[in-house]
Each structure stands twice: as C-alpha cells, then as structure tokens.
Amino acid sequence: MPVPGGCGHGTEGGRPHVVGLRAVLLVPVLLLRLMLLTAGVLEVEMAGRTQMVLLNENATILCKIPGFPHLDINSMGITWFRKAQVSETEIKLFEFFGDHKVAFRHGANVSPWRLKRGDASLQLPGVQLWEAGEYRCELVVTPQKAQGRVWLEVVAHPVSSLFLEQAMVKDNEDKHILCKSSGFYPEDISITWKRWTQKDPQFQEISEDIITGPTIKNEDGTFNITSYLRLKPSLEDNVTIYQCVVWHVSSLMCQSFNFTPILIESEKKTDSWIVWLCIGLIFTVLILVILFLYFFLWKRKSRTIH
Structure with a gap:
C-alpha cells in the first residue's frame, strides 16, 4: 500500500546517490586547489618603487x-x-x-x-x-x-669641512668662515648657518652676511659648493660658536660642523704677545750688557790714565 508521503521518502531514498556523486566531483576540485596552494602563484617582490x-x-x-x-x-x-x-x-x-x-x-x-x-x-x-x-x-x-x-x-655623500679663510686680514677687517661640500650627487643641496652664544643657550639660524656660490660640476659628474659667512669685528665673542649645517638626499640626517674662530685668533694674539715679550726681554738684556761693558771699560781706562 502506498504510504502517504511516499514521494518524500522516495526522494530521501535517492539523496545518498546525489550526495555521493557530489562528493566524487569535489575530490578532484579539492586536490586541484591543494596543488595550487602548495605550488603558489609566481610573483616577485622588489625593494619598493x-x-x-x-x-x-x-x-x-x-x-x-x-x-x-x-x-x-x-x-x-x-x-x-x-x-x-x-x-x-x-x-x-x-x-x-x-x-x-x-x-x-x-x-x-x-x-x-x-x-x-x-x-x-x-x-x-x-x-x-x-x-x-x-x-x-x-x-x-x-x-x-x-x-x-x-x-x-x-x-654620493657630500664630504664637508668648515674652516676660517686663510687670507691675511687686519684686525679691523671682516673675516669669513668657509663651509665647503664636495663630491655629492645629485646637485640639490642645502647649506644653512647657525650661531650660539652664552646669551642664548640654543643655536639660532643666521640669515645675513651669507654668500653661497653656485654648484660646480666635477669630471666624474659629482658637484662641489662653498658657502661663506662674514664675521663682523663687532660681533666677535670669545665664546661664540658658529655652525654649518649640510643636508643632502644621500644622507639620512643632516651633517653639522662647529667652529670657534675667535678662540683661535685669541690664541694667535697670545702667542704673538709672548713672542714680542721675549724679543723685548732679549733686547733689554743686550742693552744692559752693552752698557755694563761700556762703563766697565770706561772706568778701567780712566784708572789707567790717572
């Protein structure tokens, strides 16, 4: 006798065959995916742009x-x-x-x-x-x-140096500090000047009395540049520190160079003063010796005559 709802049971009775077929079809798909995951998709990684x-x-x-x-x-x-x-x-x-x-x-x-x-x-x-x-x-x-x-x-990294102008100048004439960078590439470079004094505990940027020359190309394609800072006699201070700051794309950080030209000049003046003092002492001793010999010989001659 047909059982009510037998179609439903008949359908359920056929379901295992459908599921089995799907399971058979999924095996090669899963194997293919596994092979792709194992093999990977070929690509390359560079160091950015x-x-x-x-x-x-x-x-x-x-x-x-x-x-x-x-x-x-x-x-x-x-x-x-x-x-x-x-x-x-x-x-x-x-x-x-x-x-x-x-x-x-x-x-x-x-x-x-x-x-x-x-x-x-x-x-x-x-x-x-x-x-x-x-x-x-x-x-x-x-x-x-x-x-x-x-x-x-x-x-190419810039090779930089900071030094006082070597030209002979008088005490009342202006002096220059030179900041020179050479052998850098590409051409763009930044050179700034700063000054530190006892009155201000931090370096302050200088915006006047600066002359920065053009970049000069070397035979190998690199560049050189020189920046000049003029020192006025009225600004001279024994504890002033001047700083040249160089920035270039080849360096992760700025390069800074400090220089205290006044101290060196003072040392030169001190050395000169010592030299002149020694010369003066030697000259005085010579005069005393000459006077002593003169009076000694004069007195001796006077005694001989009497």
Whole structure:
C-alpha cells in the first residue's frame, strides 16, 4: 500500500546517490586547489618603487620570490634589464637559464645558491652615476612567468669641512668662515648657518652676511659648493660658536660642523704677545750688557790714565 508521503521518502531514498556523486566531483576540485596552494602563484617582490645605492659601492638590486623556498634552477630562468633615464630602450644586463649564464654588464651576477631559495637579486660591483634608471627582473618558473620593476637612484655623500679663510686680514677687517661640500650627487643641496652664544643657550639660524656660490660640476659628474659667512669685528665673542649645517638626499640626517674662530685668533694674539715679550726681554738684556761693558771699560781706562 502506498504510504502517504511516499514521494518524500522516495526522494530521501535517492539523496545518498546525489550526495555521493557530489562528493566524487569535489575530490578532484579539492586536490586541484591543494596543488595550487602548495605550488603558489609566481610573483616577485622588489625593494619598493625606488632603491637608492651609493656611488662606487657594490649594490644588490632586490628581486625575491615569496612562497618558493626551494626552486629547481635547472627548470627556471632569470633575466635582468636596465632602461636608462633618457632612453626608452632596454639593455640586457644578465641572464641565466639552466647551464646558460651570461653577464652583459661586467661583474653582474645572480647567486645560484640564493636563487634556489627564491632570491633572484642582481649584484652589481662599483655602481656609477650613469647606471641609474629602471631595472626589470623577469623570472620564469615553468610554466609560470613573473616580473618586477624598480627605479635605481645612484647618489654620493657630500664630504664637508668648515674652516676660517686663510687670507691675511687686519684686525679691523671682516673675516669669513668657509663651509665647503664636495663630491655629492645629485646637485640639490642645502647649506644653512647657525650661531650660539652664552646669551642664548640654543643655536639660532643666521640669515645675513651669507654668500653661497653656485654648484660646480666635477669630471666624474659629482658637484662641489662653498658657502661663506662674514664675521663682523663687532660681533666677535670669545665664546661664540658658529655652525654649518649640510643636508643632502644621500644622507639620512643632516651633517653639522662647529667652529670657534675667535678662540683661535685669541690664541694667535697670545702667542704673538709672548713672542714680542721675549724679543723685548732679549733686547733689554743686550742693552744692559752693552752698557755694563761700556762703563766697565770706561772706568778701567780712566784708572789707567790717572
């Protein structure tokens, strides 16, 4: 006898077959997802949009492969390109495919040992200014392919010094302190002056009596610059400290140099005073000796005559 609601039971009776079919279909899907998660999607990580390196230093341009801690370098390839600042043409710098390894730039290299561990960074010895530009890392791990770009900026630290003008000047004439920076790149640089006295416990910026010359380009492409601070005689103070502050993009912090020219001048005057005192004493002693000999000989001659 048909049971009321038998269609429902019949449907429920057929459900295990449907569930079983779905379970069978889900197995390869799950296996495929597991394989994708295990293999990972090939991509490269660079050092941001811009990477800064120092002139004449050995540089490592970063290009890493996350998610691939162990790579078979026999089934992969890496190629590095450079595009100059004023050109749209890419130049091949280095390529590696299995047993094929060529450096088109002298000294360019990618370490095979690091490459096995997912590091395809390019090593460049003695980087020069003209090597700035866009670098592209192209990676192939069969059957996937990925690439990354980074702008390489080559900079040079300024070498700075602070000293008193060596020209001979009189006491009532103005003197100059020179702050010179040389060998820096790029051209933009900032030089400011500050002064410290006992009346003010903090350095105060100087805005007058400053002459900063133009930047002068060297043969190697770096630049030099000199800034002058005029010292007025009325401002001279034995405890005044002058400071030159240099800022350049190649340095994380400003460079500051202190100088106290008045103390040195006082020492020079003290040394001169001692020298003249010694000369005066010697001259006085000579006069006394001459007078003594003169009177001694004169008295002796007078006695002889009598």
